[in-house]
Amino acid sequence: MTSKTDFTPQGDAAGRPRAPLPAAPVSPSASASVTAETQGEAPAVTVADALALPELRAGEPELVAGETGLQRPIRWAHVVAGAGSIALLEGGELVLSTGAGWPTDPDSLAQLAEQAARAEPAAVILELGTHLDAAPSELRDVCEQHGIPLIVLHREVRFVQITQRVHQRVLAAQTEALAARAEVHTMLTELGLNRSPVDYVVERLAEVLDAAVVLEDSAGRVVAWAGGELPLESALAPWAAPSVNPELPEGSETVAVEAQGRRWGRISALPGPPHAAGRRTVLELGALALALGRLADPEGEQWVQLSSKRLFDALLSGRYRSDLELATQLAAAGLPIEGRIVLGATLHGTDDFGGHASLERAVLETALRRAAAPEGRVILVPDPDDGPSGRTSLLALLSFPADDARVAPENEAAPPLAARLARELDMLIPTPTPRAWRAHLGLGAAGRGLRSLITSLERVRAAGTLRPAASVGRVTVQQAERQALAYLVRGLSAAPEVQEFARDALGPLIAHDAAGGAGHSGDLLQVLRAYLAHPTNRSLAAQRARLSRSVFYQRLALIEELLAVDLAEGTTIATLSVALLALA
Numbered sequence: 001m002t003s004k005t006d007f008t009p010q011g012d013a014a015g016r017p018r019a020p021l022p023a024a025p026v027s028p029s030a031s032a033s034v035t036a037e038t039q040g041e042a043p044a045v046t047v048a049d050a051l052a053l054p055e056l057r058a059g060e061p062e063l064v065a066g067e068t069g070l071q072r073p074i075r076w077a078h079v080v081a082g083a084g085s086i087a088l089l090e091g092g093e094l095v096l097s098t099g100a101g102w103p104t105d106p107d108s109l110a111q112l113a114e115q116a117a118r119a120e121p122a123a124v125i126l127e128l129g130t131h132l133d134a135a136p137s138e139l140r141d142v143c144e145q146h147g148i149p150l151i152v153l154h155r156e157v158r159f160v161q162i163t164q165r166v167h168q169r170v171l172a173a174q175t176e177a178l179a180a181r182a183e184v185h186t187m188l189t190e191l192g193l194n195r196s197p198v199d200y201v202v203e204r205l206a207e208v209l210d211a212a213v214v215l216e217d218s219a220g221r222v223v224a225w226a227g228g229e230l231p232l233e234s235a236l237a238p239w240a241a242p243s244v245n246p247e248l249p250e251g252s253e254t255v256a257v258e259a260q261g262r263r264w265g266r267i268s269a270l271p272g273p274p275h276a277a278g279r280r281t282v283l284e285l286g287a288l289a290l291a292l293g294r295l296a297d298p299e300g301e302q303w304v305q306l307s308s309k310r311l312f313d314a315l316l317s318g319r320y321r322s323d324l325e326l327a328t329q330l331a332a333a334g335l336p337i338e339g340r341i342v343l344g345a346t347l348h349g350t351d352d353f354g355g356h357a358s359l360e361r362a363v364l365e366t367a368l369r370r371a372a373a374p375e376g377r378v379i380l381v382p383d384p385d386d387g388p389s390g391r392t393s394l395l396a397l398l399s400f401p402a403d404d405a406r407v408a409p410e411n412e413a414a415p416p417l418a419a420r421l422a423r424e425l426d427m428l429i430p431t432p433t434p435r436a437w438r439a440h441l442g443l444g445a446a447g448r449g450l451r452s453l454i455t456s457l458e459r460v461r462a463a464g465t466l467r468p469a470a471s472v473g474r475v476t477v478q479q480a481e482r483q484a485l486a487y488l489v490r491g492l493s494a495a496p497e498v499q500e501f502a503r504d505a506l507g508p509l510i511a512h513d514a515a516g517g518a519g520h521s522g523d524l525l526q527v528l529r530a531y532l533a534h535p536t537n538r539s540l541a542a543q544r545a546r547l548s549r550s551v552f553y554q555r556l557a558l559i560e561e562l563l564a565v566d567l568a569e570g571t572t573i574a575t576l577s578v579a580l581l582a583l584a
Helices: 028-032 047-051 083-088 106-118 137-146 159-193 198-209 279-295 301-317 323-332 357-372 416-428 450-463 484-492 496-514 524-533 538-544 549-563 570-583
Strands: 061-065 076-079 093-097 123-127 150-153 213-217 222-226 253-259 262-269 340-350 377-382 393-401 438-443 470-472 475-479
Touching: 047 159, 061 137, 076 159, 083 106, 093 159, 106 137, 137 150, 159 198, 159 279, 198 213, 198 222, 198 262, 198 279, 198 301, 213 279, 222 301, 222 323, 253 279, 262 279, 301 323, 301 377, 301 393, 301 450, 323 450, 340 357, 340 450, 357 377, 357 393, 357 416, 393 450, 416 438, 416 470, 416 475, 438 450, 484 570, 496 524, 496 549, 496 570, 524 538, 524 549, 524 570, 538 549
Parallel strands: 076 093, 093 123, 123 150, 438 475
Antiparallel strands: 061 150, 213 222, 213 262, 253 262, 340 393, 340 438, 377 393, 470 475
16 A cells, blocks of 8 residues: 555656655544634545545646645535636635636636635646646646645546545535534533533533633633643633733634623633534533523522632642642632732621621622722632531632732721721611621731732631721721731640640639539630730729629639639739630
């Protein structure tokens, strides 16, 4: 069998050497990738594929012009007889002709060549012999100029065999594309009927295309991503850059996710291998499935929470390969790290909101986003370790410009961010909200870089709810800078040694509060907390404990008796303060 790279004769009948044709492609699918795939169509039969057919090789083909167009796709094969048939071409045909009926004067040949080029055929094949001894120079020049392959055959062949074989290949490619489209359509339909989550749909698309697939919302923030051999920091780099329209690598495809006149975002596939159904077609079917899912979720809850949850899971569990990878994910999701002040925070309501928990959460989320806008960026997610009370506690990652003072601690007043939050809450909370309801904002230490952000979030989360360091309007604030001991102890409280220390120091009070009967009021720990908050002002401590001074003093005396300590000693105050923080 003759090799594909050696199917051109080395000389003509007179012994003159001929220019060898470029090597045929390894496979039809690979040859189509440059043309049809970049246009989003199914892999097609190309001119190079046609040249590899035995029926054409039997004619001793020689490429005389348009070598750059060998990857042009063939839509159909058409035999042209006479100059008038050129007008019947619709584009993309493999044109076969003997030159019969063609004009012989140069001007008419030039007009014919221009007319043929305007029809944009895939290639032109001329059989030399009866009507033509060589390809007309006018046609050669035009084909070279437009990148249209011009091939001459030095032996007589049967055009009907060539057209038949080309048509078989074209129809086979179209049938393969239709079957592949049907398979993808069935798969995505099943995902829709199963109400599969957004990230799973994106994962399946990435598997089908064997490439990285990224879903972004209308603001350009990444919602979900999957697949690809590129490192994650490289795949998401276009979205991490501060640009409204990310510049994707050449060969990428992007399709809008929209329905009923509404656009919710875009889905993009980074460069990858060809697909029988066409990469763009697969992406369009995926966008349709996502749009239908978005219609079934009018509030967009799944889109809003998906990327945030993945990021918090990665951050808190350490499931990322490098700091650069996680920083890129955060930036792509709308939280830039580089050159910014970053911190972690918690936010939850206290007392009864007077409405459904979902309304309380929506109010808190919206108020914090508005308080950080426009320069600040926020990513929010419900704390997965919420208690059994059912009250929603939010975890937040915050990023501000380097010169932003909204999170800077001040001497006595609440930070400016808390004041902004209080103003936003006043405009958002419903009128019937009880007066006792407050939003409790926990602010971790502000810093720079990913490590500072992780530490800030971990410590503010471990600290739980502490006594407010400041308040403004309906917002109470706890700050790491002002409550360093509390943050330190809470961060270590999970250690068995710290828990044992707390139980040893406070065991008699815990047992006394748990017991019933006369003389057991059950409030000794509460009294001790009030006292330790104001050890130099027992009257104020009694007021905070909501007890009369005489009763408060009796409780303090009982505490001293049970613990065998002097509450006026500094060491005792420090020991019991640490034990209470570890116990909470």
